[in-house]
Amino acid sequence: MCKIMSFHKRVLRSLGNGPARRNLFGPVDREQLQAEYRDALRKDVEDASRRWGFDFVSEKPLQGGDFQWEGVPGARVPALYRSCIVGEEPVPQREESTSAVTITRGPTRPIIGKENVPTTPERYSGAPQNLEKTPEKNNPLKRKQTNITDFYQAKRRVVATPRKSGQ
Amino acid sequence: MELYCLEADSVVRARPDPNLLADDRVLQSLLTIEERFLPQCSYFKCVQKDIQPFMRRMVATWMLEVCEEQKCEEEVFPLAMNYLDRFLSVVPTRKCHLQLLGAVCMFLASKLKETRPLTAEKLCIYTDNSIRPHELLEWELVVLGKLKWNLAAVTPNDFIEHIVKKLPLPEDKLDLIRKHVQTFIALCATDFNFAMYPPSMIATGSVGAAICGLQLNSTDRSLWGDNLTELLAKITNTEVDVLKACQEQIERVLMNSLREGRRQQHKQQQQDQGPRNKALDDQDQSSTPTDVRDVNL
Numbered sequence: 001m002c003k004i005m006s007f008h009k010r011v012l013r014s015l016g017n018g019p020a021r022r023n024l025f026g027p028v029d030r031e032q033l034q035a036e037y038r039d040a041l042r043k044d045v046e047d048a049s050r051r052w053g054f055d056f057v058s059e060k061p062l063q064g065g066d067f068q069w070e071g072v073p074g075a076r077v078p079a080l081y082r083s084c085i086v087g088e089e090p091v092p093q094r095e096e097s098t099s100a101v102t103i104t105r106g107p108t109r110p111i112i113g114k115e116n117v118p119t120t121p122e123r124y125s126g127a128p129q130n131l132e133k134t135p136e137k138n139n140p141l142k143r144k145q146t147n148i149t150d151f152y153q154a155k156r157r158v159v160a161t162p163r164k165s166g167q
Numbered sequence: 168m169e170l171y172c173l174e175a176d177s178v179v180r181a182r183p184d185p186n187l188l189a190d191d192r193v194l195q196s197l198l199t200i201e202e203r204f205l206p207q208c209s210y211f212k213c214v215q216k217d218i219q220p221f222m223r224r225m226v227a228t229w230m231l232e233v234c235e236e237q238k239c240e241e242e243v244f245p246l247a248m249n250y251l252d253r254f255l256s257v258v259p260t261r262k263c264h265l266q267l268l269g270a271v272c273m274f275l276a277s278k279l280k281e282t283r284p285l286t287a288e289k290l291c292i293y294t295d296n297s298i299r300p301h302e303l304l305e306w307e308l309v310v311l312g313k314l315k316w317n318l319a320a321v322t323p324n325d326f327i328e329h330i331v332k333k334l335p336l337p338e339d340k341l342d343l344i345r346k347h348v349q350t351f352i353a354l355c356a357t358d359f360n361f362a363m364y365p366p367s368m369i370a371t372g373s374v375g376a377a378i379c380g381l382q383l384n385s386t387d388r389s390l391w392g393d394n395l396t397e398l399l400a401k402i403t404n405t406e407v408d409v410l411k412a413c414q415e416q417i418e419r420v421l422m423n424s425l426r427e428g429r430r431q432q433h434k435q436q437q438q439d440q441g442p443r444n445k446a447l448d449d450q451d452q453s454s455t456p457t458d459v460r461d462v463n464l
């Protein structure tokens with residue numbers, strides 16, 4: 001054991017210099033960091049919008065996407081996916097990761113599916129009728145891997161993906 | 168009550184699973200998928216403008232020290248370096264944000280591999296509080312997005328057991344060999360020249376270097392020089408020449424690192440002791456080993 005440690009320690013010591021607690025490259029540019037962070041998140045949301053054919057900001061399906069979005073009443077999705085506010089304010093990223101429409105209890109009929117977005121269930125998103133059917137576009141590409149968002153989905157008819165999720 | 172205390176203090180870990188380690192299909196699968204987790208390009212040439220290879224080494228060394236001090240699982244550091252390289256191969260990053268990125272990568276790798284992961288607060292302290300926990304958490308999301316949430320990357324450590332099991336090694340030396348291999352793997356992860364190598368090659372080269380370094384090849388004929396390289400090459404489907412070059416490269420990195428370490432140490436000693444003992448130091452230096460095998464193994 002002693003021998004084991006000596007080699008390991010020796011190599012380590014040859015690499016390290018001083019205490020592990022240290023600042024390597026001087027002060028962090030906080031403003032720049034925040035700007036880059038916001039920028040990166042915005043790009044992520046844009047990518048997700050393109051991929052899922054869904055505008056996560058206005059919570060409406062986009063025209064000409066590969067997916068057909070259909071609304072379901074909030075009561076029909078598992079409790080896990082219903083809105084509730086726990087603790088702090090929701091982070092903006094949440095919206096991006098949900099990739100579905102908020103539940104509404106519309107006056108005429110239930111509109112859109114899925115509510116993982118921590119907002120009130122009463123939220124109403126407009127244009128319910130034409131949400132139901134997007135033009136048939138059968139993409140033969142089968143997805144290779146399931147995404148976490150598959151399980152969020154209340155209902156989806158066309159399953160296809162424009163690009164692989166793998167890196 | 169006593170029992171409870173004992174349980175709380177010990178790290179619960181799974182035993183090696185023979186179903187995973189004795190089945191060749193697992194090794195073949197690892198070899199098939201490992202390329203998917205390599206950085207997309209040699210990023211210092213094509214992506215980065217502000218940062219340079221020596222800065223990667225600085226942040227890597229710091230990360231290794233933190234992992235050691237926090238007694239992280241062995242694969243945490245190589246995995247964190249895989250995240251760092253993959254992120255840097257797609258996102259131009261400023262020098263002053265590099266340590267934050269290193270901390271985020273350790274944070275993620277630790278959460279994936281450990282039962283008691285590193286906390287954000289602890290990591291921030293290790294940056295001498297130059298970053299804040301909320302920044303770490305924000306950038307965690309950004310990094311996850313860029314890695315496409317593919318965190319279960321193949322690391323060289325995944326291959327160690329598969330390779331070691333197939334070699335005629337003395338049972339009583341296995342722990343020693345494993346530890347040496349892990350050290351070589353960590354050393355490779357600090358060096359950018361290995362960043363684009365498939366993990367299986369780093370693992371195989373490290374096993375070769377460990378066996379040669381420990382001079383275990385004197386006991387079994389099949390572990391002699393070229394025999395060993397051929398045997399190792401067959402296990403991970405690597406070309407013999409490539410593997411040989413890789414092992415030599417690893418041995419060179421080790422020697423350079425030890426030499427540099429000695430230089431630093433002497434400099435430190437001389438500063439501490441003053442010029443009075445200089446003659447003594449020189450004497451000491453002349454007796455320090457230069458060959459890997461002479462290193463206190």
